[in-house]
Amino acid sequence: MPFATEPAYTHGSAERTAVLLCNLGTPDAPTAPALRRYLGQFLSDPRVVEIPRALWLPLLHGVILRTRPAKSAAKYASIWTPEGSPLATWTDKQAKLLRGWLGESGCNVLVRAAMRYGQPSIASGLDALKAEGATRILILPLYPQYSGTTTASVFDAVYAWAGRQRRVPELRFVNHYHDEPLYIEALARRVEAHWKEHGPAEQLVMSFHGVPERTLHLGDPYHCESRKTARLLAERLGLRAGRYQVTFQSRFGKAKWLQPYTEPTLIQLAQGGTRRVDVVCPGFTSDCLETLEEIAQEARAAFLQAGGQEFHYIPCLNDSPAWIAALSQVARQHLAGWPVQPADGAACARAREHALAGGAPS
Template sequence: MNPVLARSIGLPQYTAGVPGALPMADAPVGVILVNLGTPTAAEPRAIRRFLKEFLSDPRVVEIPKPLWWLILNGIILNVRPRKIQDKYASVWLPEGSPLMVYSRRQQAALAHAMQTRGLNVKVELGMRYGEPSLASAIDALRAQGCERMLVLPLYPQYAASTTATVVDKVAEHLRGLRSQPELRFVQRYGQDSGYIAALAAQVQAHWAEHGRAQRLLMSFHGLPKVSIQQGDPYHAECLDTAQRLTAALGLTEADVVVTFQSRFGAQEWLQPYTEPTLQALARDGVRTLDVICPGFAVDCLETLEEVAQGCAETFHEAGGESLRYIPALNDAPVWIDALADLAERNLLGWLPMRP
């Protein structure tokens, strides 16, 4: 509409950089990197606040709401924060939570990579639980003129309790907006060739420095077995990632063990479980073991405390000599390049054509 006519009848004008503006050909597009979230401090009050939000999500705990409310508020939130505060403290970095520190580094590295490629892309970080929130990430991008956004959850394998709940939370924020931005979502990247190559490079770098152990164990985050029975593709996607990584490393199935960690509660979860498998390997004469966690985009409590510390102790007590944890991809340059490729492919049609 003609600006003069718009003003004469009292209608707002579309202005680049103002939320709700029409996307211009030269306007920036946005990428929201999404991770799970973390307590803001390694102390009970912050841990309780984080767990309350996380464990109140009906996609995370799928049991009848009234029963779970009693368990969560009557037992878990009164006991677990103090029980696990030392675990958080054992991995806390000078800059804060490792999950937050490494996620921020990924955000900065991806933004730099896109800028180096000459792409007008803004990158924000949003946590599914806690801060910075997904709502704040969306609002920050709109304030920078982005009306087209790619939501990129840092979960390589899709699960309803991770990727789907990101979609839920984004939609919740959008319901309150009169003018909504255009959105695209990356559902998974566990089969992405760049991601597999980055994992392989991480393992090979570890071998070059420390030598190769007798076995390579790939430990994925667990999921209740009932979730798979209800149609969740997570288990199959983890096995697919493991097969691709095995092939990329030139290994055979005999060289690799795939397990699932972080079991919580009494119900059956995906098997084999990580810790019992470590014990069995040690009893069977395996003395050295390398462990990588391909389902985690950055190092966090589950990799640094549960695996690098707890699993190493379990393996040693069972007769093993050395369990070496291979760090997550974090901000490794080969992974940032692959992440930029992934983002750029999913932004096709929104970015100017390269000359």
């Protein structure tokens, strides 16, 4: 396989440092054809589905991709906005804000957003950074808790891209930040802001994305890191053990996944006399299908139909200042020792203001 042609190089040009902010991904549109493309890529990843390819791929292409896209498209349509996919919108805003915040702290680095599945792809993001002169790139997944199904899959995509390059940049990877104090603080402030407006619920449910239980027994740290995040958040909020629940959502297939499951737990709470619950999703840094449709719509309906009276979904961190501050701290920790161009304070302030207004930093 031939290696990629390198971008034009001008001798004496300054080398740049960059951050590639990586999220899971999203279809291009809430339509069956777009979902077929997206799910085809997502469910073909052996990190996501650890079933022998000879068994899984015929089932995927012969059954699942013929039936599931239309159902998934309807779900996506219920959360789609005039700007497009919420996950894509929030991730793009986070990248723009991060560049401004890093600039204000003296790190004048390039920042781009990329998706593991769908567009803009990780490969295209890395190509763009190289074209802008980046010779050092920090890979920063938007997954606070490490999992082989998510974080490692991002790294796989980066390694695959690097294997096609003639000149490979210096690369660093952020594995996790599930216990980063500023991340916990950002989550706590999100919950406290909601409580200030609505008052606290009888139960705070912390719902994390699920993974098959076998991954825990095979050594994946995701379950333990999710539990630690939940414990630290509860401690920061001053919640005793009986005031909060840790659950796992988004099951797929018939295998046993991490428990307790979110929706059955909500039903049990309602049937047991709990009148109001608040649900927060600490593992998701951007609102997306799993939070806006699965939790805010489906889980809400299940709780109310089981006898609950009031259900509140607390939005993800999205573009909250406390979250961007936490993300900036994580990036700075991992950029340490790499040279960065001196930052123009006034220009960085303008970039942050422009990003806050919804534009791209200049």
